[in-house]
Amino acid sequence: MSSATHRSRLLHVGLTLLGVVVLVAVFAPLLSSHDPKAISGPALESPSARHWLGTDNPGHDIFTQAVFGARVSLAVGFIAGSLTMLAAILVGVLPALTGGFADRSASRAVVVLLALPGLPLIVLIGSLAGDSRLSVISVIAFIGIAPNARILRAQALTLRQRGYITAARGFGGGPMYVLRRHLVPGLAPLVVVGFVNWAGLAIGLEAGLAFLGVGDPTGVSWGLMLNRALNEQSIYFSGMWTWWVLPPGLAIALTVLGFTFVGVGLEPTFNPRWLRAT
Amino acid sequence: MGCGAQPPSDVSALVEVDELRVRFGADVEAVRGVSFSLDAGDTLAIVGESGSGKSTLAHCLVGLIQPPEASGSVQVGGHEMLGADPATLRSVRWSTAAIALQGAPFNPVATVGAQVAEPLRDRFRTSRSKARRQASALAEEVALDPSLLDRYPHQLSGGERRRAALAMALALDPQLVILDEPTAGLDSATRRDVVARVRALADQRGFALIVISHDLPDAAQLAERVMVLYAGEAVELGDTRRVIGEPAHPYSWALVGAYPVMSTTKDLRPIRGRAPDPRLVPPGCAFHPRCTQAESVCRESHPDLVESRRRLVACHFGGLKELLRAIGISKFFHGGDHEVQALDQVSLTVNEGESVGLIGPSGSGKSTLARILTGHLAPDSGRVLLGDVELEASWRGGAARSLRRRIQLVMQDPNDALSPRLTVEELVREPLDVDAVLDSEARRGAVAEMLDSVGLPCSGPFLDARIHELSGGQMQRVALARALVLRPKLLVADEPTAMLDASEQARMLTVLRERQIEMGLGLVLVSHDMAVVRKVVDRIVVIDHGRVVEEGPSQQVSVVPSSLAARRLVEAAPAFVALTELTDRQHCDERST
Numbered sequence: 001m002s003s004a005t006h007r008s009r010l011l012h013v014g015l016t017l018l019g020v021v022v023l024v025a026v027f028a029p030l031l032s033s034h035d036p037k038a039i040s041g042p043a044l045e046s047p048s049a050r051h052w053l054g055t056d057n058p059g060h061d062i063f064t065q066a067v068f069g070a071r072v073s074l075a076v077g078f079i080a081g082s083l084t085m086l087a088a089i090l091v092g093v094l095p096a097l098t099g100g101f102a103d104r105s106a107s108r109a110v111v112v113l114l115a116l117p118g119l120p121l122i123v124l125i126g127s128l129a130g131d132s133r134l135s136v137i138s139v140i141a142f143i144g145i146a147p148n149a150r151i152l153r154a155q156a157l158t159l160r161q162r163g164y165i166t167a168a169r170g171f172g173g174g175p176m177y178v179l180r181r182h183l184v185p186g187l188a189p190l191v192v193v194g195f196v197n198w199a200g201l202a203i204g205l206e207a208g209l210a211f212l213g214v215g216d217p218t219g220v221s222w223g224l225m226l227n228r229a230l231n232e233q234s235i236y237f238s239g240m241w242t243w244w245v246l247p248p249g250l251a252i253a254l255t256v257l258g259f260t261f262v263g264v265g266l267e268p269t270f271n272p273r274w275l276r277a278t
Numbered sequence: 279m280g281c282g283a284q285p286p287s288d289v290s291a292l293v294e295v296d297e298l299r300v301r302f303g304a305d306v307e308a309v310r311g312v313s314f315s316l317d318a319g320d321t322l323a324i325v326g327e328s329g330s331g332k333s334t335l336a337h338c339l340v341g342l343i344q345p346p347e348a349s350g351s352v353q354v355g356g357h358e359m360l361g362a363d364p365a366t367l368r369s370v371r372w373s374t375a376a377i378a379l380q381g382a383p384f385n386p387v388a389t390v391g392a393q394v395a396e397p398l399r400d401r402f403r404t405s406r407s408k409a410r411r412q413a414s415a416l417a418e419e420v421a422l423d424p425s426l427l428d429r430y431p432h433q434l435s436g437g438e439r440r441r442a443a444l445a446m447a448l449a450l451d452p453q454l455v456i457l458d459e460p461t462a463g464l465d466s467a468t469r470r471d472v473v474a475r476v477r478a479l480a481d482q483r484g485f486a487l488i489v490i491s492h493d494l495p496d497a498a499q500l501a502e503r504v505m506v507l508y509a510g511e512a513v514e515l516g517d518t519r520r521v522i523g524e525p526a527h528p529y530s531w532a533l534v535g536a537y538p539v540m541s542t543t544k545d546l547r548p549i550r551g552r553a554p555d556p557r558l559v560p561p562g563c564a565f566h567p568r569c570t571q572a573e574s575v576c577r578e579s580h581p582d583l584v585e586s587r588r589r590l591v592a593c594h595f596g597g598l599k600e601l602l603r604a605i606g607i608s609k610f611f612h613g614g615d616h617e618v619q620a621l622d623q624v625s626l627t628v629n630e631g632e633s634v635g636l637i638g639p640s641g642s643g644k645s646t647l648a649r650i651l652t653g654h655l656a657p658d659s660g661r662v663l664l665g666d667v668e669l670e671a672s673w674r675g676g677a678a679r680s681l682r683r684r685i686q687l688v689m690q691d692p693n694d695a696l697s698p699r700l701t702v703e704e705l706v707r708e709p710l711d712v713d714a715v716l717d718s719e720a721r722r723g724a725v726a727e728m729l730d731s732v733g734l735p736c737s738g739p740f741l742d743a744r745i746h747e748l749s750g751g752q753m754q755r756v757a758l759a760r761a762l763v764l765r766p767k768l769l770v771a772d773e774p775t776a777m778l779d780a781s782e783q784a785r786m787l788t789v790l791r792e793r794q795i796e797m798g799l800g801l802v803l804v805s806h807d808m809a810v811v812r813k814v815v816d817r818i819v820v821i822d823h824g825r826v827v828e829e830g831p832s833q834q835v836s837v838v839p840s841s842l843a844a845r846r847l848v849e850a851a852p853a854f855v856a857l858t859e860l861t862d863r864q865h866c867d868e869r870s871t
Binding site for chain 2: 162163164166167168169170171172173174177181182185186
C-alpha cells in the first residue's frame with residue numbers, strides 16, 4: 001500500500017471516528033433518556049435494559065454520562081485548540097513578520113515557555129487556578145502555545161525570505177496582499193494541522209486533569225468518570241470496570257486517535273509536492 | 279536650415295537643399311521635407327532603408343526630377359535645379375555635379391569606353407582618339423584595366439562596371455560627385471576596393487562627395503557627415519563618428535544595431551515592425567509605431583530637425599531617452615561589529631531599448647546593485663531615477679507602487695522566486711491580480727500571450743502544472759513571463775542563467791533578447807560570465823569590490839579590456855579552444871587593415 005493511500009485511509013478512519021463522536025455529542029439527549037447529573041437508579045447497578053452501562057456510585061446512569069461527556073470533550077478540544085493556535089499566531093507569526101524588538105522579545109518568551117515541563121506545570125496551575133472548566137481550558141491552551149508558536153515562527157521566517165514574496169512586492173503588492181495571497185496559504189496548513197493535533201491532546205489532557213481531580217467536580221466528563229470509577233475501591237474486583245472504566249477510557253482513546261489520524265491524513269492536502277511525488 | 283557641424287553660409291555652399299518634397303501620383307510622398315547644405319570638398323553619406331527616399335533625393339540633385347513632382351529648392355553650384363531650363367541643366371550636369379547611378383546602368387549596345395568618353399565628346403567636342411586617351415587615363419585612376427574599355431557592359435563584372443561609372447562621373451572633373459549605392463551587391467573584397475578607391479580619388483581631386491547607401495558601414499567609411507533618412511525625411515544629421523558611435527535618434531540606434539559587423543560581438547538586433555508604406559506614412563513622427571519610447575506627443579505632432587546632443591535630431595525628446603539613471607549609489611552591510619561596503623559611489627545609466635551588462639566576480643556587489651535598482655533594497659546614499667522621477671526608498675503610496683511596476687526583477691533561482699503552491703497560470707497572472715485593472719478574461723488572455731512569447735505552451739495541462747513538475751529552464755521562463763506581463767520599461771535579470779544547463783541557458787538568453795527587442799525594454803543583465811553577457815548586451819559595465827572599474831561598448835570591453843577585473847573575467851570565460859584561435863586571427867586581421 002503506497003504512502004498516499006495509507007494516509008488517505010488514516011484520514012478516512014479518523015474522520016469516521018470523529019464523526020461518530022460528534023454525532024453522539026450532538027444527539028446526546030436523544031440517545032439516552034436519563035439526565036446525566038440526576039440520580040436515576042440504585043448505585044453500582046450492572047448493565048440492564050434501563051441502564052445500558054449500569055450506574056455509578058451515587059446512582060447516575062453511566063451510558064448517559066458517557067454520551068454527554070462527548071460534548072464536554074469536543075468543546076474542550078475545539079476551544080483549547082483554537083485558543084492555542086490563535087495565541088501561537090500572535091506570539092509566533094506576527095512578531096516574525098514585523099521583525100525588530102517585537103520579534104526578539106516574542107522569541108525569547110517562547111524559548112522560556114518551552115523550557116517549562118508540561119504536565120507538572122499544567123497540574124500545578126490547574127489546581128491553583130480553580131475549578132471552573134474555563135480555567136482548565138485556559139491552562140491547557142496555555143501550554144500549547146510555545147511548541148506551536150515555534151513551528152509557526154520558523155515557517156513565517158522562511159516564507160518571508162522567499163523570492164516570490166520579494167517578487168510580489170515588486171508587482172506592487174502591499175503587505176496585506178502578501179499576507180493574504182502567500183503568507184496565509186503558507187501558514188494555514190501548519191495552523192490547521194496544529195489545531196487538530198492540539199485539540200486531540202487537549203482532550204486527553206482534560207481527561208487527565210479531571211482524572212486527577214482538577215476541574216469542576218460537578219461536571220460530566222470522561223475524565224471525571226474515570227476519577228470516580230477508580231476511587232471506587234472494588235472497581236477491578238467485581239468486573240465493574242468493564243462497564244465503568246472501559247467505556248470512558250475507550251472513548252478518550254478513540255477520540256484522541258481520531259484527531260491524530262485526521263492530523264496525519266490532512267498533511268498531503270496542503271503539500272502539493274508531497275502529493276504528487278508519491 | 280543650417281547644420282550643427284558647419285558654419286551657416288549661403289553663398290559658398292556648393293549644394294543647398296531646402297524643404298525638398300517629392301510626390302509621385304496622388305498619394306506617394308517619397309521625400310517629405312529634407313533640408314541640408316554641403317560645402318565644396320565635404321563628404322556626406324545619406325543612409326536609410328529601402329524606400330526611405332534616398333535615390334529620389336539623389337535624382338533631384340541633378341535635376342532628374344522636376345516640378346510638379348518635386349517642390350522646394352535644390353541649388354547646386356549656385357543654380358536652382360528645380361524648374362531649371364534644359365540649358366542650365368546641361369551646364370550643371372557632368373561638369374558641376376555628376377552622378378553614378380544605382381546599379382551602374384550602361385547602354386548595352388555601346389562599348390564601355392565610348393560611354394565613359396561620352397561626356398567629354400558631348401561637352402568639349404573632343405576627337406574620338408583624344409577622348410579615348412582621356413578615358414583610359416580615367417580608367418587607370420579608378421583602377422580599371424583600360425583594355426576593358428573596348429568591351430561591352432555585359433562583359434564586365436559588377437565591380438568593373440561600377441568603376442566605369444565612377445570614371446564617367448569624373449570625366450569632366452565635377453565639383454560634386456554623387457554615388458548612388460556604390461557598393462550594393464558586391465562581395466566584400468570588391469567592396470573594400472571600391473571604398474578605398476573613392477576615398478583616394480576624393481582626396482586627390484578634392485570633389486565634394488555625396489554617397490547614398492543602405493549599407494551603413496560602407497557609407498561611414500566614405501563620409502565625414504551622415505544623414506539618416508526614414509520615410510522620406512531626415513531623422514538625424516551630424517558627424518559620422520557621433521551618429522554611428524553614439525546614435526541619438528531611436529531609428530539610427532536601431533539601424534546601427536541591425537548591421538552585422540566584425541566589430542560587434544552582440545547578436546543582430548532586428549528592428550521591430552516594418553518601414554511604412556509611402557502611401558500610409560504614420561501621423562506625427564513617422565517612426566513612432568516602431569519606437570520603443572513613443573508617447574502620445576509622437577503620434578500627435580511632427581518633430582522638427584533641431585540641434586540636440588551636438589547634431590541635428592528629429593525627435594520630441596531630442597533622441598534616445600534615458601530610462602534609468604543611478605547616481606552615486608553606496609551601500610553598507612553591518613555584520614556584527616564590522617561593516618562591509620558592498621557598493622561605493624556606483625553610477626549607471628540605461629537608455630530606452632538599451633541593454634547593459636553588469637559584470638563582475640562574486641562578491642563584487644552586482645546583485646546588491648540589482649536589488650537597489652529594482653527597489654528591493656534601499657541604498658545608504660545616492661539616487662535612482664526612472665525617467666525623470668526619483669525612486670523612493672519606501673513602497674507606500676499608489677504612485678510609488680505604479681512606478682515600481684515599471685521595473686521588474688528576474689532572480690537567479692526560479693525555485694525560490696516562484697511559489698510552489700501556485701499553478702503556472704496563477705504565477706504568471708499574479709502581477710495582473712495585484713494590479714486589478716483587467717477583468718479575468720483579459721487576464722487569462724494576457725497570460726496565454728506572454729507564455730507563448732517565451733516559448734512555453736499557452737494552453738492545456740501546462741497551465742495547471744506546479745513548479746516542481748517543470749525543468750529549470752521552463753521555470754525561469756515562467757518567471758520571465760511573469761515579470762513581463764505588466765509590460766515594464768526596464769528588466770533587471772540577476773544571473774538568470776546561473777542555475778540552468780547549457781541548452782536551457784541558450785534558450786533563455788535567446789528569449790530574453792527577443793522579448794527585449796519586441797517589447798522595447800531596457801535590460802540590465804547581471805552576470806559573472808563574460809561569454810554570456812557579450813552576446814546579449816550593447817554596453818558592459820564592470821564592477822569589482824563595489825566600484826565601477828570599466829565601462830564601454832561590449833565589443834570593446836570583452837575583446838580589449840583595460841581593467842584588471844575585466845581581463846580576469848575574459849580569461850575566465852568559457853571558450854572552445856579552436857574557436858578562440860579563429861576569432862583571435864580574425865581580430866588580428868581586422869586590426870591590421
